[in-house]
Amino acid sequence: MSARLSLWLLMLPVLLWLGLLIILPHIDMFFVSLRTRVGVGEYEYGLANYAAFFTEPLYLRTFARTAIMSVLATALTLVIAFPVAYFIAKVARGRWQGVLFLFCLVPFWVSELVRTFGWMILLRETGVFSSVLQWAGLADGPVEMLYNDAAMMVGLVYTSMLFMVVPLVTTLQSLDDSLVEAGYDLGGNGFTVFREIILPHAVPGIVSGSIVVFMLSLGNYLTPTMLGGKDSLWFTEMIYSQFIVRFNWELGAAFGFLLLALSSFIVWAALKLSGQTLEKTLG
Amino acid sequence: MIPTIPQPAAIRWSYRAYVTLFFLYLALPLVTVSVFAFNDSLFPALPWEGFTWDWFFGDERPKRGLFHERSILRAIGTSATVAVAVGLLSVGVGLCNAFLFDRREFRLKGLLYVLMLLPLVIPGIILGISILVFSSTVANGVEDRLGYDLELLRPGLALVVLGQFSFITTIATLVILARLRHFDRSLEEAAMGLGAGRLTAIRTVTLPYLAPALVGSAVVAFLMSFENFNTTLMLVGSDAPLTIEMFDRMKEGSTPVLNAVSLLLMVGSSALALVMILVQRRR
Amino acid sequence: MTESPVTPPDLECRDIVRDFGDTRAVDHVSFDVPPGSFFSILGPSGCGKTTLMRMIAGFQPPSAGDILIKGRSVLDVPPNRRPVNMVFQHLALFPMMSVAENIGYGLRRQGLGRSERDEKITAVLDRIGLPGTGDRRIDQLSGGQKQRIAIARCMVMEPDVLLLDEPLGALDLKLREHMKVELKALQAAFDTTFVYITHDQGEALVMSDRIAVMNAGRFEQIGTGPELYHAPATGFVAGFVGDSNRWTATVETRAGDGGTIRTAEGLTCSVASLPDAPGGQVTAFLRPESISLGDTGASGDGRNRFDATVDTVYFNGANSHLRLTVDGTAAQLDAALPQTGAFQSVRAGDRIAVSWGADKLVCFPDAGN
Numbered sequence: 001m002s003a004r005l006s007l008w009l010l011m012l013p014v015l016l017w018l019g020l021l022i023i024l025p026h027i028d029m030f031f032v033s034l035r036t037r038v039g040v041g042e043y044e045y046g047l048a049n050y051a052a053f054f055t056e057p058l059y060l061r062t063f064a065r066t067a068i069m070s071v072l073a074t075a076l077t078l079v080i081a082f083p084v085a086y087f088i089a090k091v092a093r094g095r096w097q098g099v100l101f102l103f104c105l106v107p108f109w110v111s112e113l114v115r116t117f118g119w120m121i122l123l124r125e126t127g128v129f130s131s132v133l134q135w136a137g138l139a140d141g142p143v144e145m146l147y148n149d150a151a152m153m154v155g156l157v158y159t160s161m162l163f164m165v166v167p168l169v170t171t172l173q174s175l176d177d178s179l180v181e182a183g184y185d186l187g188g189n190g191f192t193v194f195r196e197i198i199l200p201h202a203v204p205g206i207v208s209g210s211i212v213v214f215m216l217s218l219g220n221y222l223t224p225t226m227l228g229g230k231d232s233l234w235f236t237e238m239i240y241s242q243f244i245v246r247f248n249w250e251l252g253a254a255f256g257f258l259l260l261a262l263s264s265f266i267v268w269a270a271l272k273l274s275g276q277t278l279e280k281t282l283g
Numbered sequence: 284m285i286p287t288i289p290q291p292a293a294i295r296w297s298y299r300a301y302v303t304l305f306f307l308y309l310a311l312p313l314v315t316v317s318v319f320a321f322n323d324s325l326f327p328a329l330p331w332e333g334f335t336w337d338w339f340f341g342d343e344r345p346k347r348g349l350f351h352e353r354s355i356l357r358a359i360g361t362s363a364t365v366a367v368a369v370g371l372l373s374v375g376v377g378l379c380n381a382f383l384f385d386r387r388e389f390r391l392k393g394l395l396y397v398l399m400l401l402p403l404v405i406p407g408i409i410l411g412i413s414i415l416v417f418s419s420t421v422a423n424g425v426e427d428r429l430g431y432d433l434e435l436l437r438p439g440l441a442l443v444v445l446g447q448f449s450f451i452t453t454i455a456t457l458v459i460l461a462r463l464r465h466f467d468r469s470l471e472e473a474a475m476g477l478g479a480g481r482l483t484a485i486r487t488v489t490l491p492y493l494a495p496a497l498v499g500s501a502v503v504a505f506l507m508s509f510e511n512f513n514t515t516l517m518l519v520g521s522d523a524p525l526t527i528e529m530f531d532r533m534k535e536g537s538t539p540v541l542n543a544v545s546l547l548l549m550v551g552s553s554a555l556a557l558v559m560i561l562v563q564r565r566r
Numbered sequence: 567m568t569e570s571p572v573t574p575p576d577l578e579c580r581d582i583v584r585d586f587g588d589t590r591a592v593d594h595v596s597f598d599v600p601p602g603s604f605f606s607i608l609g610p611s612g613c614g615k616t617t618l619m620r621m622i623a624g625f626q627p628p629s630a631g632d633i634l635i636k637g638r639s640v641l642d643v644p645p646n647r648r649p650v651n652m653v654f655q656h657l658a659l660f661p662m663m664s665v666a667e668n669i670g671y672g673l674r675r676q677g678l679g680r681s682e683r684d685e686k687i688t689a690v691l692d693r694i695g696l697p698g699t700g701d702r703r704i705d706q707l708s709g710g711q712k713q714r715i716a717i718a719r720c721m722v723m724e725p726d727v728l729l730l731d732e733p734l735g736a737l738d739l740k741l742r743e744h745m746k747v748e749l750k751a752l753q754a755a756f757d758t759t760f761v762y763i764t765h766d767q768g769e770a771l772v773m774s775d776r777i778a779v780m781n782a783g784r785f786e787q788i789g790t791g792p793e794l795y796h797a798p799a800t801g802f803v804a805g806f807v808g809d810s811n812r813w814t815a816t817v818e819t820r821a822g823d824g825g826t827i828r829t830a831e832g833l834t835c836s837v838a839s840l841p842d843a844p845g846g847q848v849t850a851f852l853r854p855e856s857i858s859l860g861d862t863g864a865s866g867d868g869r870n871r872f873d874a875t876v877d878t879v880y881f882n883g884a885n886s887h888l889r890l891t892v893d894g895t896a897a898q899l900d901a902a903l904p905q906t907g908a909f910q911s912v913r914a915g916d917r918i919a920v921s922w923g924a925d926k927l928v929c930f931p932d933a934g935n
Contacts, residue, residue, distance in 0.1 A: 010383045013376045018398050021449040022405075025417035032416050080305070087302045090285050100306075107309055109552040111510040113529050114545040118312025120533070121319060121327050121542075128315060131329035158312070180285050181625055182658035184646040186672030186723060190290075196671070200662040211404065219406025221513055226533065236408050236513075243412055243517065253416060256409045267404050278400055279393075287625040289644055 026260075033253035049254035059238065059255075066235035067262055069149070070217035073156040077164045077213050078206065080157065085168035085205075086198070090175070101169060108162040116226050119155050120146060123227070152228035159223060160216050164209040171205030172198075207274045208281040211267050218263050235259055313549065320542035327539045338543040349543045358528035365440060365524055366508040369447045373504045374497055376448075377455030381493075384456075385463045402450035411517025414446050439520030446514040451507050455500040462496035463489075495563045502559040506552050574637030576601045576759040577622065577650075577727045582631035584617055591617045592628070593783035599727070599761060599776075604753050606770040607763045609780035610806070615763045618780075619729050622761065623652045635726050646675075651720035652729040656736060657712055659704045665691075665715055666700030672723045690718045693755065709737050713745055714752075721756050730762045734769060746772045767807050771795070779803045801849050801930035810851040811899055814932060817846040824924060831897035835870045838925035847932035854887055856926035857901040859909060859918055871921040874899065876914050888912065890920065 033050075035043040053059045088100045107115060122128045123145040133139040145151060175198065183193035224234030239259065242252030271277060319327040323335035325345060335341075341348040349355050384396060402410065415438065422436035435441045466489060474484035490497075512526045519527050525544070532541055575598035584592040591614040599605040607615045620626045622633055624645030632639050640648050651672075660668050666687050673683045691697050694714040699707075707715065713733060720728055734742045734749075750773045753760045764770055770777045771791040778788045779802070787799040798804035805812060813829040817840060827848060828834045841848065874890040877898070886903040901920060903909055912918065 007387055007389060010379055010387065011389075013379045014383060014395065014399065017376055017449070017452055018395075021414060021445060022398070022402060022410075025413035028417040028420050029413040032420075083298070084302055084305045087298065091298070093286070100302075103306055103309065105556075106553070107313060109506065109556050110313060110549050111526060111529075111545075111552075112512055113510075113526050113533070114316055114548060115312055117529075117533055117541065117545060118316040121315050122312060124328075126326065126328045128329055158308070161309070176656065176658065177285050177287070178654040178656060178658040179660060181287060181623075181645070182652070182654055182660070183671070184288055184644075185623060185648075185650075185652045186719065187646050187675035188671070189646055189675075192675060197660060197662075215404055215406060219408050219513060221408055221516065222530070236406070239408060239412065240516070243415070249416060252412065256412050259406060260409050263404065263406060278397055278404075287620070289624075289627070 029253045030257060032250055033257050035250055037250060049251050050258075052251060053254060053258060058233075062233045062235050062238055063258065063262070065232070066218060066259075067266075069153070069156075070214055071266075073153060073160065073217045074210050074214045076153065077157050077160050078210060081161060081164040081168060081209070082202075082206075085165050086172055088165075089169045089172035090177070090180075104162060104165045104169075107158070112159055112222055115159060116155055116222055119151070119158065119227060123151050123154075146227060147229045149229065149232055152224055152232070155223040155227040156217050156220060159220070160213040163212040163216060167205040167209040167212075168202060169205075171202050175201045203274055204276060204280065207270055207276045211270055211281060214266060214270075215263060218259065316542050316545045317549065319539050320546045322539055322542075325538055327537075327542050338539045339547075345538065347540065349540050349547065352540060354528060355525070355540070355544060358523055358525040361440065361522050362509050362525040365444055365447070366505045368444045369451055369508040370501045370504040372444070372448050373452040373455040374459075374501045376452050377459050377500060378493075378497065380452075380456040381459040381463045384460055399453060399456060402453045405450070407450070407511070407513030408517060410449055411446050411514040414442060414449065415517055418442055418445075437520065438518055440522055442518040442520075443515050443524065446518045447508045447511050450514070451504045454507070455504055458500040458503065459493060459496045462493055466492055498562055499559055502555055506555060509552070510548075573601060574634070575599055576636060577605075577761060578634040578637075579618075579622070580632045580634070582618065582621065582633065583629045584614070584621060584626065585629045590783050592621070595631075595780075595783075595785050597778055597785065597788055599759055601759055602757050603775040604750065604760045604762065604773055606774040606777045607761070607780055608767055608770040608777050608807070609763075609765060611765055613780045614783040615780050616731060619652070619731055619761070619763050622727070623650055623729055624648045649726040650729055651723050651725040651727075652731065653716050653720055653733045655731045655733065657716040657733065659712060659716055659719070661704050663704070664700065665696075665702045665704065665707070668704065668715060669700075669719045669722055672719065676723075686722050690722050693721075694718045694752065710741050710745060710748075713737070714748075717749075717752060721758065725758065727759045727761055730760060732764050732766075734764075734766075742769075749773055771807070779806060781806070798851075798928065801851070801932075804851040804928055804930065808853060809900070810853055813850045813852075813897070815848050815850050815929070817843055817848060827927075827929065829895075829897055832895040833872075833892055833897040835927055836868065836924045837927050837929055838923075840929055841931050843929075843931040845932075848929040849932050851928045851930075852899075852922060852926060854900045855902040857899065857920050857922050859888075859901060859903070859912075859920060868924050869921045870924065870927070871919065874918055874920050876912060876916045876918060878914055879903070879912060888918075890918070892920075893917075 034047065035045050036048045038044050053063075084104070088097060088104070092100055120127070124130070125142045125144040125146070127145070129145060130139070130143045133143055134141070179197055179201070180193055183197045188196070219236060220234070221236040221240060224232070225237060228234065235255065236259070239252050239255045242248045242255060246252075267278075271281065316327075320338055321334050321336070322332055323337065324330075324332040335346075337346040337348055339348045340350055342351045380399065384392070384399075418436040422433045425431060425433050425436075470488050470492075471484045474488045475481065479487060510526065512530065515524055515527060516530075523531070525548075529541060529544060578598040580596050582592055582595045583590065593614075595618060597605075607618065609615045617626065621628050624640070624643065627641070633641060635649055640650075660671065663671065666684075669687045669690060670683045673686060678686075687700060688697070691700060694717065696711060696714060696718075699711070699715075704712065704715075716733065717728070717730075730749075734745050737745060746769055749760075749762075753773075762770070762773065771794075774791060776788060776790055777794055779786045779794060781802045787794060787803045789797075789799075794803055794807045798807065804810060813831065813833070815827040815829040818826045818828050818834065820840060823840065824836065824838045825840045826834055826836050827840070827850060829850065835850075837850070873893045875893060877889045877891055880887050880889065880903075884905060886905060888899075888901045888903050890899045890901055891897070892899065899920065903912065
């Protein structure tokens with residue numbers, strides 16, 4: 001078998017996969033987003049769908065809201081996860097290290113549906129928190145804690161937590177204890193050692209964790225639908241409704257492209273700002 | 284900061300308290316879901332009406348347990364079929380990709396590698412709609428030209444498998460590639476020096492070495508497929524996999540049978556994860 | 567061990583003990599280091615020397631005892647305020663910073679302004695012979711350069727004591743030999759007190775003013791290199807510092823300080839000085855270079871003389887030696903083989919006369935060391 005032939009055979013699966021399931025579908029989706037239906041089986045090509053997006057305040061507002069809330073969820077996840085990851089990587093010793101790390105992984109093995117369902121049972125009007133508050137005499141009647149932005153944020157952070165903790169633990173474990181000791185030995189204190197040694201060392205973990213968490217939040221459909229309020233739409237919900245409910249694939253495809261552009265831009269910006277590459281971050 | 288740096292006891296204890304609180308936050312929704320699977324009440328909510336197995340084994344309305352709910356059992360079967368297909372496909376393609384990227388040099392290899400990573404940074408819902416749009420385009424084209432309706436390319440299980448496969452393959456590739464990169468190629472050369480052909484050497488030396496990564500990526504692919512929601516939601520036809528079935532029931536507000544299903548899922552995936560860990564530890 | 571009463575020693579440890587659970591890592595260690603000297607702690611791995619050093623740096627508290635720097639106890643001074651700095655085993659240079667940022671790190675902690683920092687950084691880089699390297703990244707440096715940067719990073723802090731935790735361990739043999747000389751020169755140039763720990767006796771002997779030999783948490787002996795080599799205080803020191811022929815033997819006769827011993831292999835020798843040995847069991851040490859080859863004089867001068875057969879010649883340039891078996895016994899000897907004319911033709915199987923003075927054979931009570 002010639003080297004050339006075997007190379008092509010080995011390349012065939014990856015080319016079929018990426019070509020037929022990633023590249024061509026996205027090109028096709030882009031073409032669909034450029035057309036408008038004018039009659040049965042008749043289409044006009046142009047930027048009408050994108051124009052509709054930029055002239056309809058509801059679309060724009062939802063888009064911006066989704067982006068800002070996703071950034072917020074990412075930041076919140078990072079702030080909550082970092083001390084825990086540091087504890088697992090640097091403070092916990094021996095068996096504890098492995099056990100705590102495993103505990104962090106457990107929610108990942110459980111479907112997002114189950115996690116969301118758990119928060120619904122806890123937060124809703126007839127839920128556990130509400131009942132406990134009434135029982136403790138802190139509330140007179142049922143308290144609705146579901147269907148607002150805070151509940152949605154709790155769910156988003158919960159769902160993404162693992163994807164922040166794991167890369168952080170991995171990078172922090174590779175930080176040699178003696179670097180921290182040297183930082184102290186040369187006169188640093190907790191704050192300066194954190195800022196100048198621990199944080200710069202953790203940058204790759206922070207970037208890859210943040211990218212994944214941001215993507216997951218931006219593309220989340222379940223959590224905003226189940227935990228978020230009726231009038232606090234998520235952009236994925238608009239895509240879903242254009243495709244499945246209104247059957248307006250052209251507008252839906254345009255929305256999809258805008259979401260893809262937004263997420264690509266933010267991933268690209270995060271990589272550029274931190275001097276990382278996609279290969280290093282994911283591979 | 285690290286155990287060898289003296290810290291005031293107050294800081295040490297509040298740090299530990301924070302980490303404890305974090306793990307409570309992680310456990311809370313999962314524990315809640317599990318506990319209410321045994322509540323002898325028609326709603327997964329307080330008050331506690333006593334312990335029951337009915338939500339698993341009950342066979343009469345209104346307390347019909349999951350093992351007597353046809354639609355749920357069918358959904359589990361559907362999910363398992365899809366997950367096995369996705370697992371086999373993605374591990375197979377992932378194995379080819381790993382050999383391609385580890386062993387071969389060719390033009391634009393770096394570009395292909397980045398392309399291969401892309402599915403991880405495309406939101407799942409967009410993967411779903413782009414495949415939906417493209418497959419419809421192809422199916423419509425075939426129908427217009429040949430007058431033959433390609434059922435396979437209409438929303439349904441085949442598309443669900445393709446949609447999940449499109450991003451799970453990246454993960455399988457990365458897992459297998461990571462192990463292959465640590466393989467000492469002189470072992471293969473030694474086998475060929477002892478009279479094995481190249482393919483025989485790969486089959487008898489390299490593949491057994493890769494086995495833990497193959498098993499690991501198969502399990503991960505199976506679990507990710509079983510739990511996938513976003514991509515599946517856009518591509519599903521009339522046969523609902525378990526996550527879609529649960530989603531529909533959650534929207535309606537369900538009896539604790541949903542808790543029972545959730546608990547079953549947790550136990551199932553934990554068991555699978557545990558088996559995987561044990562298999563990999565033995566090697 | 568005498569010091570002037572006016573200037574206190576730079577570093578003094580008084581009766582330091584450190585326990586980890588049931589095991590005692592450091593066992594009642596006391597020593598002091600006068601200003602400007604190079605002090606080494608030499609011992610096998612696991613002897614407690616790293617623990618001792620980390621206690622001085624402040625990363626571990628002693629279970630008992632006191633540590634004084636320039637006469638002041640530093641037990642309640644945290645590591646970031648102790649006037650000591652440490653060169654870590656793997657150097658612990660910050661990979662995310664440039665050379666200049668590494669050196670400037672501690673100066674910034676002291677609140678020094680930019681121009682002052684740059685001045686000091688430039689000066690210290692000149693001093694260690696690496697001028698103009700401030701902008702380099704750490705991974706662009708060679709092993710020896712990293713070594714010098716790690717020392718410079720501490721020296722700009724002008725510490726009272728510089729601690730060095732086996733910093734040469736990661737270097738290859740050639741570079742290690744070179745760095746020994748260089749370290750000693752740097753210490754003289756900076757005129758700072760160095761405390762150096764190592765398991766390599768060569769490093770300790772070459773560089774140090776004084777050496778403490780540590781074993782199982784205790785100091786066996788403190789002294790200069792020649793003192794340790796020629797007058798070891800314990801069997802452990804005799805065995806650990808330098809190469810020796812080593813036998814277990816029984817005391818046969820006693821006469822004054824000395825007497826004769828008989829080794830387990832059947833060799834009977836006279837010894838100039840015999841210790842009190844309960845049960846008459848001793849361990850005897852003899853340096854390979856103390857053995858004279860060939861016929862070196864008449865009998866009756868108190869030397870131990872034997873005829874021996876050459877088993878193997880180990881040629882290694884100036885460090886060549888012979889493995890011999892003493893005729894009529896099972897006793898094997900390693901003897902230095904001078905590369906001077908007379909012995910260049912020695913071959914395996916040759917018969918050769920050997921002798922050594924009774925004072926060269928050093929005996930210690932057999933404590934089961």
